[in-house]
Amino acid sequence: MAASEVLRARIAARIGEAGGWVPFADYMRWALYEPDLGYYSGGATKFGPAGDFITAPEITPLFGATLAEAIAPVLRQTGGIVLEAGAGTGLLAADVLRRLAELGTLPERYAILEVSGSLRARQQETIAAQAGELAERVVWLDAVPQSFCGVLLANEVLDVLPVHLVGTAEGEVFERGVTVRDGALAWEDRPPTPAALAGLEGIELPRLEGQEYVTEIHPVARAWVGTLARALQAGMLLLIDYGYPRETYYVPWRWRGTLQCYFRHRVVEDPLWLPGAMDITSFVDFTAVAEAAEAEGLETLAFMNQAGFLLANGILQRLEERAEPGSLAYLKAARALQRLIMPHEMGELFKVIALGRGIELLPWE
Template sequence: MQKVASLPLPSADALGASAALSTAIADAIAASGGWIGFDRYMSLALYAPRLGYYSGGAAKFGRDAGDGSDFITAPELTPFFARTLARQFAPLLGTDLREVMEFGAGTGRLAADLLLALEAEGALPDAYRIVELSGELRVRQQQTLAERAPHLSDRVTWLDTLPERFEGVVVGNEVLDAMPVRLFARAGGQWHERGVARDGDGFAYEDRPLDPAAIPAALQAVPGNHDVVTETHAEAEGFVRAVGAMLARGAAFFIDYGFPSSEYYHPQRVGGTLMCHYRHHAHPDPFLYPGLQDITAHVNFSGLAEAAVDAGLAVSGFASQARFLMNAGITDLMMSLDPSDARAFLPQANAVQKLLSEAEMGELFKVIALTRGLDEALPLAGFARGDRSFAL
């Protein structure tokens, strides 16, 4: 395995774990006749029991490479992210909806800060459920809740699977982008599925021609006849359908980076959106250090919206993260800080600026709200201005 220039070298123990996962992936390829779809590779690399990136013991979330992490998320940047979400959730939880469910809770920072903020808003839920498959992350979440919100941690329970029925508010921050995607390449007008085969001691892409009848519907609408590499999102769309089947009444908010399909499959986006993150470096090689790096793809929000409608949900809002947070009152919340106290004010102001800036997270990240059975008079303030549902 060759180290990419500028990326830190893992420890010997980490390399040993990566080698063990590589063996498991190689066995899966051999059992499948020498080739697996990229979605299968991505699933093993991220979620193989005890060895995958999210099922193993890597740090993942943090501020910089010095703490052993690979990326930072909005809840880790500033508590004002959770406080702003609480302002959107509080009117919903002020009704007879009394529970919150979070997917992919990371370090538990969003859960802790959201519970504290909802308590301050007078809308503390009776129960906060976290759907989390990683045992290592569950431990981190429990520790974070014990440290940041000890008096509220008894309201939190962990689930391995979705319940059959749920009423309340659902939230998922940067969970959809880590769901396995299928890769496709169009070359010379012919669509191929881009899968994974062995390449010496490592792995490499291998394309297989697709019969026209097997071309996914999303690709049939890709304009032009130029060469292109792109993704489809059957697993994320299936997940949204499952949420729709579960959500008897309430609202689900998903926050992630991505585009509507008209932008996702724009003729100028010829290389797809697949990206890897290792020690706060972004790079395009998913075969580097299997199990030690994150693998993601941007979200096709149009596909998610269609899946939600198929499941009987309503698309009640779609906006940039910046517009959503400003509508929900993040700038008002910032006024609680004293600008003259530079040590307290500047780090939070800089973090909020990162959440809002078009050059940072403000435009690339989107927020979509999916609802069922809500009173139309209940406010979804985050979409009061700048709602882009028409673009889905």
């Protein structure tokens, strides 16, 4: 709470310096990534039962093992590295490395792109404990390399990249930003900034009669994917997150947008409450992701829901390999697997997009 108040005061000062208003994307970047105070830069626990949310690697090691199956053909073709963006607790890296070792496709380097010092420390501890001598192959990077071959993995990264909030009311398009009113952070709508206008290119926002419509656009995510695509000389970007293609993202019935906040496994409605102490996320526009990659010469190899991807890459076989059918261990692992593939859990909501350059057809496409 004390750290959040320090960050709130810092944000309020910056809003004043900017003339009394900033786009929501600026606020979201400060709330999540401000050094030492932002949600992903501070020291509070974020992942797992003691944190604010649980991701697939925390649910079961079968997730990482299946990702390893999916990327192994690309590593065989390119002889490149694995680059993981936002590695969370480090469990995914450990699970992927162990399975790649079993498949005989270990990369020379497993690089992790991580902005949080506290998460880096946790990743180092986890990988050392879970991956043994394989941990020697892991390195940490501060920025995307200028060029690389191999595979980029990003599980639940796109959803926490800053978004602009835009909307329509009475036939006009506006951008929703943050101001300071009576000493508190507050919302204020203004005409769209140049960044928002650029992000709206190719998007037709619904105009509802007598009702406001608010949603998110993703210029930061587009720029990030474009940077990765330019750096990828041969190989694949494998991005996993919750989201929709554009035709089902910007629709009238999603009139409140998809912005969500999480604090201690509970949904928080107000993104301006406790900046730095809670996660802020938005569903992904996967059409924008594909456009950004294709503009840099990558090909969209596959786009499917998480259930289809995991089943196509043999997650059921991984289950049978690791536990005797009918045993208590098998039943527990099967129950965890259900969370990943069932439509009412993560199976349909989460999508997987594979973007590649210079590789042959993958067996699971």
